[in-house]
Amino acid sequence: MSTASRLPNTIQRLAAKLPTQLNSTIRRLAVLSLIGQTVLVVTGGAVRLTASGLGCPTWPRCTNDSLVNTPEMGIHGFIEFGNRLLTFALAAVAVAMLVYLWNLRKERRDLFLLALGLLASIPAQAVIGGITVLSNLNPWVVGLHFLVSMALVVLATLLVNRAYGRTGRFMNRSLPALPGATAPVMTAVAVFSALAVMLGVVVTGAGPHAGDADAPRNDLDWDLFSHIHAVPAYLITAGTLFALYLVLRKGIPGIFRSAVFMLLAVTLLQAVIGFTQYYNGIPALLVGAHMLGAALLMSAATNAADVARFSPVK
Numbered sequence: 001m002s003t004a005s006r007l008p009n010t011i012q013r014l015a016a017k018l019p020t021q022l023n024s025t026i027r028r029l030a031v032l033s034l035i036g037q038t039v040l041v042v043t044g045g046a047v048r049l050t051a052s053g054l055g056c057p058t059w060p061r062c063t064n065d066s067l068v069n070t071p072e073m074g075i076h077g078f079i080e081f082g083n084r085l086l087t088f089a090l091a092a093v094a095v096a097m098l099v100y101l102w103n104l105r106k107e108r109r110d111l112f113l114l115a116l117g118l119l120a121s122i123p124a125q126a127v128i129g130g131i132t133v134l135s136n137l138n139p140w141v142v143g144l145h146f147l148v149s150m151a152l153v154v155l156a157t158l159l160v161n162r163a164y165g166r167t168g169r170f171m172n173r174s175l176p177a178l179p180g181a182t183a184p185v186m187t188a189v190a191v192f193s194a195l196a197v198m199l200g201v202v203v204t205g206a207g208p209h210a211g212d213a214d215a216p217r218n219d220l221d222w223d224l225f226s227h228i229h230a231v232p233a234y235l236i237t238a239g240t241l242f243a244l245y246l247v248l249r250k251g252i253p254g255i256f257r258s259a260v261f262m263l264l265a266v267t268l269l270q271a272v273i274g275f276t277q278y279y280n281g282i283p284a285l286l287v288g289a290h291m292l293g294a295a296l297l298m299s300a301a302t303n304a305a306d307v308a309r310f311s312p313v314k
Contacts, residue, residue, distance in 0.1 A: 044146065121155070
């Protein structure tokens with residue numbers, strides 16, 4: 001028997017060993033994907049805030065002569081290459097997720113497509129990262145790189161919710177009935193969260209943390225756009241407080257209650273960090289914390305909107 005004829009049989013034997021229903025490994029991979037995407041935001045922030053954006057001065061190699069960073073490049077090369085390396089780890093998680101879902105690709109098409117979207121976005125992120133380096137850290141390209149990371153956090157959050165049966169067509173528990181206005185308000189909070197993140201990118205592009213001393217800025221009024229950036233943040237707070245009122249007033253139990261409290265905690269944390277950094281000269285450590293908070297906010301807002309969408313209406 002030729003190698004080509006043996007290949008289909010080998011694939012079939014491998015497929016037979018893969019799960020035919022959701023198991024703990026698939027759920028753990030979903031959580032690992034969400035954690036990894038969030039960590040990628042943090043490491044990307046570290047690259048910018050330590051002026052390591054050109055720690056690897058070219059792409060796809062780290063230098064013209066080396067695929068990896070060299071000792072002569074110092075800490076900046078280590079930080080930049082470490083951020084690049086994390087992309088490969090996330091790709092491995094996405095591939096593992098697709099493999100474990102192979103026998104479920106038709107039955108759980110929702111999970112398979114989300115995992116496929118995460119995998120397909122990773123090389124796109126790598127290309128945008130390469131353009132970022134080759135454009136000498138153009139602030140608009142840097143911002144796009146960050147926004148794609150935010151989109152991946154959203155996809156990973158949806159993946160976790162579907163994998164655990166919290167939302168979607170295959171929910172494994174009944175959700176509490178919510179007032180009719182809840183889902184639209186939570187959707188609006190998620191939209192305002194995305195808008196706040198996008199405006200935050202503009203603010204950062206006008207600020208001092210360029211990723212390298214010679215990197216260009218977008219030449220916009222940093223102070224003006226900081227105040228514009230705060231407007232959707234106020235709307236997020238208002239929507240979250242409205243949801244909190246419903247939860248406490250109506251005695252809504254279950255995962256929506258937990259989602260609202262989580263969203264409230266992240267929103268308040270982001271507000272404290274944002275005001276503190278604004279009035280203290282935007283120190284790098286607080287900017288990094290604000291970037292982490294942005295990822296947590298997008299995840300928490302997505303989770304609350306997702307749960308509200310699949311809850312029955314009173």
